[in-house]
Amino acid sequence: MLLMEQRSNSSNGGQLDRALDILELLVRSGGPRGLTEIVESVGGPKATVHRLLTSLQARGYVTQDPRTARYSAGVRCFELGSMWAYQLDLRSVAAPHLSALNRDTRETVHLAVYDHGDVVYVDKLESPHPIVAKSYVGRRCPATCVATGRALLAYETREEIASVLDGPLPAYTRDSITDPEALEAMLARVREQGFAVNHGGYREEVGGLAAPIRDHTGRVVASVGICLPEQRFGPDRFGALRDRTVECAVAVSAAMGGPGSAVTSPAGRPGAAAMPTAP
Numbered sequence: 001m002l003l004m005e006q007r008s009n010s011s012n013g014g015q016l017d018r019a020l021d022i023l024e025l026l027v028r029s030g031g032p033r034g035l036t037e038i039v040e041s042v043g044g045p046k047a048t049v050h051r052l053l054t055s056l057q058a059r060g061y062v063t064q065d066p067r068t069a070r071y072s073a074g075v076r077c078f079e080l081g082s083m084w085a086y087q088l089d090l091r092s093v094a095a096p097h098l099s100a101l102n103r104d105t106r107e108t109v110h111l112a113v114y115d116h117g118d119v120v121y122v123d124k125l126e127s128p129h130p131i132v133a134k135s136y137v138g139r140r141c142p143a144t145c146v147a148t149g150r151a152l153l154a155y156e157t158r159e160e161i162a163s164v165l166d167g168p169l170p171a172y173t174r175d176s177i178t179d180p181e182a183l184e185a186m187l188a189r190v191r192e193q194g195f196a197v198n199h200g201g202y203r204e205e206v207g208g209l210a211a212p213i214r215d216h217t218g219r220v221v222a223s224v225g226i227c228l229p230e231q232r233f234g235p236d237r238f239g240a241l242r243d244r245t246v247e248c249a250v251a252v253s254a255a256m257g258g259p260g261s262a263v264t265s266p267a268g269r270p271g272a273a274a275m276p277t278a279p
Contacts, residue, residue: 008258015048021041022042023056023062023077025038032065033070035050035069053071057074063075070271071250077267090113090122091123093250094213094222094224095123101125102125103129105245108124108126108228109226110210110227111124111222112152112210112222112223113152114152114156115140115145117142118149118150119146120138120140120141121141122137122138133229133260138152144206145172146210147197147210148210148224149224150186153187154191154212161184165184172202173202173204194246195242195246196211197209206229206241207229207233208228209224209245210245210249211224211248211249213256216258218259223247223249226241246262249262255259
């Protein structure tokens with residue numbers, strides 16, 4: 001049984017490699033390719049290559065000219081490349097503002113984007129304190145559990161929010177919010193106040209505070225947040241940390257051509273620049 005499983009995994013890996021070879025060939029070829037040309041370039045049985053092309057075409061990664069039956073890279077390749085380039089640009093624009101937030105608060109700073117119910121850290125500056133909440137660029141966390149994720153999920157479509165709240169909502173700590181109605185109310189507060197807070201909802205004794213970043217269309221495209229041990233996240237610092245985090249998000253939004261004001265309306269439209277009060 002183990003040998004059969006190993007062979008299956010090896011076969012799946014080979015199919016994936018061949019599919020990626022096909023995509024790279026079509027992207028770099030500079031023009032459409034016929035099935036025979038593709039088979040000669042990537043190798044493998046013609047039927048297998050045709051099946052892979054059909055799957056890639058169904059997902060939008062490959063397109064076929066109905067007149068010539070020749071294949072080209074699809075629009076989905078462009079979309080993914082554009083998203084990757086956009087995130088690089090986002091990091092570049094946000095960098096000086098993240099640095100200033102890190103310097104002013106002396107806490108770990110994250111730049112994050114939303115992806116199918118998760119938040120993904122695309123940049124990070126660590127706190128100089130000896131005790132820090134460890135994380136890394138590329139890390140995924142449930143959007144319902146961390147401040148950067150809540151600051152993003154709150155501005156997703158109603159359908160996306162409903163999908164997330166209808167799914168599994170596991171308890172990572174004793175402070176995790178697992179009730180859909182409570183989460184929905186929390187997300188409404190995020191939209192009203194313009195920031196999100198987490199107190200130990202994902203990791204014990206680790207808190208966070210985050211605010212949304214908007215692009216030139218006013219759409220929320222990322223969030224910036226601080227992550228810190230709860231021992232440094234008491235009422236005596238909350239107001240200053242909140243204000244500075246929201247200011248950073250507004251500065252990044254303005255640098256991207258977005259509104260130069262905090263998001264403080266229920267619909268996520270540009271709101272007053274005045275900082276909201278602590279909950």
